[in-house]
Amino acid sequence: MSQHRTVTIIGSSNADLAVTMDRLPGPGETVLAHSFITTPGGKGANQALAARLAGAETEFIGAVGRDANADVALGMLAEAGVELSRVRRVDEPTGVALISIDAAAENSIAVVPGANATVTADVVAELGEVRGVVVLQGEIPAAAVEQAAAAAERVVLNLAPVIAVDLDVIRAADPLVVNEHEAALVLEQFGGDGPAAPEDAARALLGHGVRSVVITLGAAGSLVAEPHDDGARLSRVDAIRAEAVDTTGAGDAYTGALAARLAAGDELIAAAGFAARFSAASVAKPGAQASYPRTLDELPGA
Numbered sequence: 001m002s003q004h005r006t007v008t009i010i011g012s013s014n015a016d017l018a019v020t021m022d023r024l025p026g027p028g029e030t031v032l033a034h035s036f037i038t039t040p041g042g043k044g045a046n047q048a049l050a051a052r053l054a055g056a057e058t059e060f061i062g063a064v065g066r067d068a069n070a071d072v073a074l075g076m077l078a079e080a081g082v083e084l085s086r087v088r089r090v091d092e093p094t095g096v097a098l099i100s101i102d103a104a105a106e107n108s109i110a111v112v113p114g115a116n117a118t119v120t121a122d123v124v125a126e127l128g129e130v131r132g133v134v135v136l137q138g139e140i141p142a143a144a145v146e147q148a149a150a151a152a153e154r155v156v157l158n159l160a161p162v163i164a165v166d167l168d169v170i171r172a173a174d175p176l177v178v179n180e181h182e183a184a185l186v187l188e189q190f191g192g193d194g195p196a197a198p199e200d201a202a203r204a205l206l207g208h209g210v211r212s213v214v215i216t217l218g219a220a221g222s223l224v225a226e227p228h229d230d231g232a233r234l235s236r237v238d239a240i241r242a243e244a245v246d247t248t249g250a251g252d253a254y255t256g257a258l259a260a261r262l263a264a265g266d267e268l269i270a271a272a273g274f275a276a277r278f279s280a281a282s283v284a285k286p287g288a289q290a291s292y293p294r295t296l297d298e299l300p301g302a
Contacts, residue, residue: 005055005056005057005132005260005263005264006056006057006058006059006131006132006133006263007048007051007052007056007057007058007059007132007133007134007135007256007259007260007263008058008059008130008131008132008134008135008152009044009045009047009048009051009058009059009060009061009062009134009135009136009256009259010044010061010124010130010134010135010136010140010144010148011042011043011045011047011048011061011062011119011135011136011139011140012042012043012044012045012062012095012111012113012119012137012139013040013041013042013044013045013062013063013064013073013074013077013087013095014040014042014045014073014094014095014096014111014114014116015038015040015041015069015072015073015094015095015096015097016038016039016042016096016097016099016248016287016288017036017037017038017097017098018036018037018038018039018099018100018101018248018286019033019035019036019099019100019101020033020034020035020101020102020286021033021034021100021102022034022102022103023102023103024100024102024106024108025100037286037287038069039072039287039288039289039290040072040073040074040075040076040077040288040289040290041073041097041099041248041249041288042062042073042095042097042116043138043139043158043160043252044060044062044137044139044140045060045062045073045074045077045289046249046252046253046256046288046289047135047137047252047255047256047259048060048077048082048256049076049077049080049082049256049292050252050253050254050255050256050257050278050282050292051135051256051257051259051260051263052077052080052081052082052256052260053080053292053293053294054256054257054261054274054278054296055260055264055296056132056133056259056260056263056264057083058082058083058260059083059084059086059131060077060083060084061086061087061119061127061130062087062088062115062116062119062140063087063088063089063090063092063115063116063118063119063123064087064088064089064090064094064095064115065089065090065091065093065114065115066089066090066091067094069094069096070089070094070115072094073094073095074087076289076290086127088115088119090115090118092115092117093114093115094114094115095111095112095113095114095115095116095139096111096112096114097109097110097111098110098111099248101248101286104244105245105247105283106247107247107248109248111139113139116139116140117140117141119140119141119144120141120143121141121143121144121146121147123144124144124147124148124151125147130148130152132153132154132263133154133155133156133259133263134149134151134152134153134154134155134156135155135156135157135158135255135256135259136148136149136155136156136157136158137157137159137160138160139161142163142164142165145157145165145169146165146166146169149169149172154174154262155169155172155173155174156173156174156175156177156255156258156259156262157169157170157172157175157176157177158177158252158255159173159176159177159178159182159186160178160179160182160251162178162182162185162186162189164189167189167190167208170186170189170190170208170210171208171209171210171211172211173210173213174211174212175210175211175212175213175214175224175258176205176211176212176213176214177214177216177255177258178213178215178216179215179216179217179218179251180195180198180201180216180217183196183198183202183215184196184201187201187204187205190204190205192204198215198217198223199223199234201215202215202223202225202232202234203225203234205225206225206226206227206231206232207232211227212224212225212226212227212268213225213226214258214268214272216254217239219239220239221236221238221239221276222236222237222239222254222272222275222276223235223236223237224236224237224268224269224272226268235269237269237272237273237276239276239280240276240277240279240280240300240301241280241300242280242281242283242284242300243284244283244284245283245285245291247283248286248287248291249282249287249288249289249291249292250279250282250283251279252288253275253278253279253281253282253291254275254276254278254279255275256278257271257274257275257278257279258271258272258275261274277300277301278293278299280299280300280301281293281298281299
């Protein structure tokens, strides 16, 4: 693999167990579902596949078990040509995500980390060279995220779920990629007061020393924030209209595609525009990795 256009993802891989139903159940309620499928997932693996399909040479580093779910978790990555030689096989079971999807394509997700919890700081420290744009998330131990960030030249940090990490790791993110809810939780780690308008949250994060910020806003698009002479340059990036069938993995599609374009040399705003198109294509089909566009001709918009 050449350094040029390389994306390295250190993160989680799961088998996704998904059920579809008319509406999500309330507490203590049983709802009959229409279908059940098992597909590959995990934020790290999803982002690795997206980066590869978006054109980047991509390596995924993580851990799976020695069970049948391991083949499910890695299958689409292998087919797409993602480098997997540094994925560890461990005695813990492969991670599992339990996903419920309603008729409006909204979902609720519970994750059992399994083998992902074995991606420790010591494991990351033993990796040696980590090339290109390094993408990290919150589904592996915080100490591993911190170790990986310290060794990377450029970090894309998708702090989801929001876990407590050293604040210097968040400051090193270029960009930090979060949704509105996650932005508020990250601000709380800096001692903030909680929820704020996206523009205010972005300015506050830059004020705390974060190198750049992308706040995803669902159907409202995304907000890109970068330092400027007057303190911040904020740019809105429109969402691409798409008929949503299943939003599972759409955020990961966005982050992986964003990283691919950054590795190719795009400025952050241009990369965010491409990521919006890639993510929009993903919601038109069910599943996470299975929904990602296999060719760039499938991307909507211009």
